[in-house]
Amino acid sequence: MGKPTLLPSKLISQHSRSCTLKPGRCGLCHWHKEKDSWRKRLRNAKWLQVTLKGKVARVGCAACAAFDAGGPWANFDLKPTALRLHCLKRHEDSKGHKLAEQSFQHGTNSRVNLLAPPLSEFRDAWTKMQQGGSCRDGGVSSDKKTNIRWSISEAILDMNRRWLKTAEVIALLRDERKGRLLIRFRACLPDLRVVQGVLGLKPTEGFSESLANCTVEAIHDLCQPMLHPPRSCLDPELPAYDDSVEKRIRERTTILVTDAASAEQLASNVLRGKRPSALTGECEKELPHVKIVGRDIAHASTRLLKRPFQKHAELEAIMDEFISGKDSFCQKVQHSPLYTKWWNEILEKDGKGTEEGGTGASMAAAKHRFGSYAHPLSRVTKNMRCVLTLLHKIALLRDSSGRWASQILTHFSGYKAFLLSLCADAAATSMDFTRFCDDEQSDISLLNTKAQQFLLSTHALFLQEEAFTLPTFAKDLLDSCTRAPFSILIAGQAREVRVRDCDKRRAMNEWVCGAEATLKAEFPSWHxxxxxxxxxxxxxxxxxxxxxxxxxxxxxxxxxxxxxxxxxxxxxxxxxxxxxxxxxxxxxxxxxxxxxxxxxxxxxxxxxxxxxxxxxxxxxxxxxAAMGCTLDQAPEKEMLQEARAIYTRLSQSGKSRSSEGRRKRLDFGRKGPMRPSSHKNWMRKRKEAVEEAAAQLITPPRKISSHDLPESSRKEVEQQSRLEKKRKAEAYSDGLLLNSEVTEAVVAEAQKQRKADASNDRARKSNFHSRHAAVEASITKKTVAWALKGLPSPALNTDAAKDLRQASLLIIPDINTIPRKHQLMAALFGKVILSAAILDGGNGVKLSYSAGSQLGVFVYVTDGFRNQEPGLTMILREACAHGWKAVTMNDLQARSKGPKNSCLLLRAKGEALNLGKSRIQCLDGNELVAWAAQKFVDVKSSAWISTGTACGGL
Incomplete structure (x- = not known):
């Protein structure tokens, strides 16, 4: 505003002698009285001056006024009666006043150099913005940091506006996700340089009309410079709307690129006037010169893999089991910190912690990402033995939460492993094509060539079966399985899993056909x-x-x-x-x-x-094409210099910290306009009504009796009462109760808790060791000497038993085909199952069981089970002679109410029985054998046997 007209001291003295107002009512008289004492305590008193504004005395800073810093000090808006000495000192020590004083003394008016921070701070902020850093990095946020970042953003928008003013061709790219629409532009300049930038980020409702409106709003926002300045900017005047930029965008936009969503495609047609607007019913040509409404080729390339996978029953099932399903291996490991820790430890123990831990440790399989299938598939396939090790550990240590791992191990086969490796090869091939389509430097003229290359690659891998000979995931899995089969030991059953020749059938032929059809649909030759x-x-x-x-x-x-x-x-x-x-x-x-x-x-x-x-x-x-453009050093420096100039316009140096001249905040002592229909107003009224009713309450209302409560509510009340007693007993044990609060019931409850805790500790210790022993047995191989130690006499080829009931050791030629009656007999009578190859010094498995028939199990056998399973029925009769109890159906239901009773109802396969809600386990023949093997296996005495020394891994 320039330097104001200052009042001379002589005129002020004359006014003070003739003024008739009371002391403290005249600002000019107050200034005449206090100015000498104020100026004596300031370093340089020349800046403190007074002037008249509308016949009223006002105090300000002459240096800030000459510097045109803005604010109440520069504008001489402060009342003399409102000033105190600390206000003057604070302004004198402010950075803005010092810069203004320096400029006043040296005769310079370079506001950019004096008010804006150095260029290095802008460069650091720009680097952090490119890396996605927050303005709170390295400390709390501040107005200075916010202004720097906003100035850089505005400088980039200015650069975008200059580009778009001269662009020959413009393409707009839209992408909507979770209620936010990102609009980018890509433009070709007259010198054939390709530049790109962000047009806007708008909240959207996701339907076509909203997408079209948001696109138009983003164009309007870009054409308005200095839109939405930060809070420290008090300049209400915005620069003029740039009509030339909007006109250029409308005339030169020839391409709209979106994904294949129907709403996106419809919005593009609405924008170019091919479809009427839902609001007006008319075709409004917002972008009349659009020639191409393209689908994003990067998204389209992912459908080459996903669509055929989803339409193939086997592929969809195996992907759901291992990669993308709710209970899949990758999803469980990725979203569980405990499983992730175990996975990292297993990789490191296997020697892959340093080589593949950086990439193989992560099991990220986000369904919307381009690498959703390729990355987790490759990690599972390359670390199949580590996957099985982790599944064994989860299944044996996590109880009910680890059932998914048990299911995977139970149904794991060589065909599944090999099919996973083929899926990994298909995903890797598709990923290469996706990377080209998503590359910012890709050339669209090579699209047909790359698509043909993808198709030929799939033909060679799966139709010509080159996946079995080339260095592929399938070949790596075959080599690993050839060296040593995969070993499964779960629920008292052991298996060796190999990839057989019949597993190498053309499992991916169907996928190749589907991918080829999808390729033709997504990348047609006529496009x-x-x-x-x-x-x-x-x-x-x-x-x-x-x-x-x-x-x-x-x-x-x-x-x-x-x-x-x-x-x-x-x-x-x-x-x-x-x-x-x-x-x-x-x-x-x-x-x-x-x-x-x-x-x-x-x-x-x-x-x-x-x-x-x-x-x-x-x-x-x-x-x-996605031809990216990165700023080189010269344009970047120019952009940062422009950001400094914008920052200077936002500068509020010399701004008063008093209430005068400051914009009031809505939440600082001032009530905003109250809308009767607002939710806040309704909540206010509700609170007032509740408080008023509570104040008028004289006596509390009568509580309902516990006998009048529903059964579920009554049980919850009783449970909370027991919990209260338990917590009070814990407080007594910790010495936190007063003597007056200690009762006999509390002491008795504390003693009961100590006994229960001791019992639980013993059981927990036993379970811990037994489960870890089960894990070791499943992943650690023992020696032949360990297997033969303590075996009964048949191992020495003497006195072989002819009756199965008399045998203590069962020699099995193939552990993958153990007869059911042998396994049930071993589980119920504490026998040992041993591979025949171990007696000759070979590899195999040793399974030891405790005598399950000595436990108190109540069993009821239906007529259908007796007719369908006569062999197993004979074994059950022998078990009932040693400890099990055969009961009637009514007696079984009564026994099932006991907390520790094991009650079995054996039925024929497919026989339907209605038991309602009870603890009775209803099993057929196969389920009975599996239940007995899992329940009575001795994990400390069961393990895989190897001819060498004990070694880790499977």
Missing amino acids: LIGAFDVFHLGGSMSDSDKRTVEKSLARLACAFGVNLADLTQQYVAILPMAQAMKKKTGQDNRTAWANVLLRIRDSRLKGKYPQDALYRADTDRRVC
Whole structure:
């Protein structure tokens, strides 16, 4: 505002002698009285001055006024009667006043250099913004940090506006997720440089009308400079709306790129006037020159894998079991800190902690990401033995929460393992194509070539069965399984899993057919984007290639409204120049075409070689691809210098910290407008009514009797009462109760708790050791000497028993095919199952069981079970002679109410029985054998046997 008109001291003295107001009522008299004492205590008293504004005395800072710093001190808006000495000292010590004083003394008015922070701070903030850092990094947020970041953002928007003003072709890219719409732009400048930036980020409701409106709003917001300044900016005047930017965007936007969602596609058609607006019912052409509504090729490439997987029963089932299902291995490990810790430990123990731990440890399988299948599939396949080790540990240590691991181990087979490896190969192949489509530097002219390469790769791997010989995931799994089979020991049953020749059938043939069909649908040969392959500078063209080029040129001419003859003539004339440029300089397709077209345009050759039609097609090709643009050092420095200039406009140096001149906050002592229909107002009224009713309450209402409560509520009340007694007993044990609070009931409850705790500790210790022993037995192999130690006499080839009931050791030739009656007999009568190869010094398994028939088990056998399982029925009769008890159905139901009774109801397979809610276990023959093997196995005496020394792993 410039320097105000100051009052001379002589005039102030005359006024003080003639003023008739009471002391303290006249500001000028108060100034005359206090100015000398104020100035004596300041370092430099020249800046403190007084003036008249509307015949009223006002105090301010002459230095800040000359510097045009803004604020109440520079504008002389402070009342003399409201000032105190500490206010003057605080302003004198402020950074803004010091800079203004320095400028006043040295005669400089470079506000950017004095008010804005140094360039290094802007560069550091820009680096953190690029890395996604918050303004709170390294400390709390502040107005200074916020202003720096906002100034950088506004400088980038200014740069985007300058680009869009001169853009030849513009493409808009939209992506909506979880109620937020990101709109980006990609533009080709007259010098054929491709630039890109963010048009806006808007909240959206997700339907087509909202998407279209948000796109228009984002364009309007971009065209308004200095929109939504930070809170410290008091300048209410915004720069003028930039109509030229909006006009350029509407005229030059020829391409809209979205995903394949129906709402996105509909919104694009609404924007270009092909579909009417739901609000007005009319076709409003917001972007009338859009020629292509493209689907994002990166998203489309992922459907090559996902769609065929979802439509194939076996592939969908195995992906749900291991990768993407709710109870899948990858999802469980990724979302459980405990399982993740165990997984890292197993990888490190297996020697893969340093080599693959950085990438293999993570089991991230987010369903919306491009690498959802490739990454977890590769990690599972490459670490299959570690996966089985972790599954054994989870299944044996986590009780009911580990049932999913038991299910995976129970149904694990060589075919599943091999099919997983083939899926990993398919995912890796698809991922390569996705990376090209998602690369910011990819060239759209290579799209057809890459798509053909993907198709050929799948044919070679799965149709020609090269996956079995090339270094693939399938080959790696086959080699690992050939060296040593996968070992499973769970629920008292042991298996060796191998990949058989019949497992190598063409399991992925169906997927190849589906992927090929999806490829044709997502990347059709007739699509306009595929026509840009004419700009691929390959070798000589065959007759078929020439016919393809003719079709592509005709498609481009039709789409962009150029003459086909001119386009063909210019393409044929300039193509050899571009090929020579690429061959001579080694440049890529884009750079070679750009150099040739610019040289012709800026030289005398433009008359001999017209290139307007070809130039138009090439600019559209460039914005179709994800051709990224990164700032080099010079534009980045210019952008940061502009950000410093914007920061200066936001600067509030010299701003008073008193209440005068400060904008009031809505939550600082001032009530905002009250809307009767608002939720806050309703909550206010409710609170007041409740408090009023509580104040008028004289006597409390009568409580309902516990006998009048429903059964579930009554049980909950009783449970809470018991919990209260327990916590009081715990407080007594800890010495936290007063003597007056200690009763006989509390002492008795504390003693009861001590006994229960001691019993639970013993049981917990036993369970801990037994479960860890089970884990060791399943993952650690023992020696042959360990297996033969303590065996009964049949192991020495003497006195072999002829009756199964008399045998103590059962020699099994193949542990994968143990007869059911042998396993049930071993589990009920404490026998040992041993592989026959161990007696000859080979590998195998040893399974030891405790005598389950000596435990008190109540059993009822149906007639259907007796007729269907006569062999198992005979074994059950022998068990009932040693300890089990055969009871009637009514007696079984009565016994099931006991907390520690084991009650079995044996039925025929497929026989339906209605037991209601009871603790009776209803089992058929196979389920009975599995239950007995799991319940009575001696994990300390069961293990895999190896000819060498004991070793870890499976």
